[in-house]
Amino acid sequence: MSNIASANTLAEIAALIGDPARANMLIALMAGQALTAGELARHSGITAQTASGHLAKMVDGRLLSVEKQGRHRYFRLAGPSTAAALESVMALAADGPPRRHRVGPKDLALRSARSCYDHIAGRLGVTLADRLQTMAHIAIGEGAVTVTSSGQRFFCDFGIDLSATSPRGRPLCRTCLDWSERRPHLAGHLGAALMERMLSLSWVSRQPQSRALRITRAGEAGLQEQFGFSSDWMA
Numbered sequence: 001m002s003n004i005a006s007a008n009t010l011a012e013i014a015a016l017i018g019d020p021a022r023a024n025m026l027i028a029l030m031a032g033q034a035l036t037a038g039e040l041a042r043h044s045g046i047t048a049q050t051a052s053g054h055l056a057k058m059v060d061g062r063l064l065s066v067e068k069q070g071r072h073r074y075f076r077l078a079g080p081s082t083a084a085a086l087e088s089v090m091a092l093a094a095d096g097p098p099r100r101h102r103v104g105p106k107d108l109a110l111r112s113a114r115s116c117y118d119h120i121a122g123r124l125g126v127t128l129a130d131r132l133q134t135m136a137h138i139a140i141g142e143g144a145v146t147v148t149s150s151g152q153r154f155f156c157d158f159g160i161d162l163s164a165t166s167p168r169g170r171p172l173c174r175t176c177l178d179w180s181e182r183r184p185h186l187a188g189h190l191g192a193a194l195m196e197r198m199l200s201l202s203w204v205s206r207q208p209q210s211r212a213l214r215i216t217r218a219g220e221a222g223l224q225e226q227f228g229f230s231s232d233w234m235a
Contacts, residue, residue, distance in 0.1 A: 016061045017089065021046050022054045026063065026077070026086055031211040032118045034067060034074035080170060083117030084187065090179035109212040111180045112234065113204060116211075118192040119176070120204070123234060124215065125185030126178050128194065131227045132186075138173065145173035145186065158226065160193045 017023060024044040028035060035043075041051035055075055058064040063082055067074045077083050113124035120128060132138045137151030147155070147162065155162055162172065173191060175184035186194065198204045203219030215223075223229040 013061060013063070016058055016063055017086070019054070020044075021050070022058060025051070025054065025058070025075075027090075027211075029064070029075065029077050030083060030086060030117055031115050031206070032077075032083075034076040036072055036074060040075060077117060080117055080187065084176055087116055087121070087176055087179055091177050091182065093179075109207070109210070109214075113213040113215055114211040115195065115206070115213060116176060116178075116185070116187070118195060119185070119187045120191070120195045120198070120213065121176070121178050121185050122180060122213075124204075124213070126181040126183050127229065127233055128227065129175070129184055129186050131229065135228065138186075140175060140184065143175050143184075144171075145175060145188070145190070147173060147190065155190070155193075159197055160190070162190065162193075 017026065021044040025040045028040060028043040037051050037055055038048050040055065041048045044051065044054075046054075055064065055066075059066055059075075062078055064075050065078050067076070077086075111122055113120065113122045115121065116125070119125070129138075129140070132151070133140055135150075135154070136148055137154045139146045139148060152162060171188045173186055173188040176187040176191070177183075178185045185191070195204075198219065199206070201218070201222065202216055203222050204213040204215055207214055220229075223233075224231065
């Protein structure tokens, strides 16, 4: 009976994600920010009334959580595990038959650097993982990430306190398969701390109405100095 229940639950979740309007809402929330029903309706090109019905289903299905502030209700992904599942589905979808339209500027920006819930994805995220492993600050194996002793010192000097308590049940660091690069970037408590630190240093900035992150001139210099990025790492 447990296998049947698991199969039914999987089918229910797949059905929730499988609707185009709901999929667009989930993708919009992958930026890690909470949005109102009206904002999510605009992302999906549907009416606010229709959006409310979709959102209620996703809250019931535990894909989303909702917060009330005054007259407004804000929706966000239920947690990092939901974001990781969506990123994996996006990677699977990217392996499908080639699309007939060309990749536009928006897609190129997302492939360069974007937020994956609360950590960095795209070429920037993957290159960060590569550089940290090359510098022997982390060791990656079978999806798990170990921070080395040199890594402990490096992250401390970079302004990240790894001794701070991470959310209950969340690993210190793990890999997340990047849907555009097909290689891992860093998630977990460390992945989130890296993005938060780079935002605070103004190395990257969020782009309006998008998951894309813009790498600033300070960021280009910092990535080369602190992480050993080559000058042509985006080539």
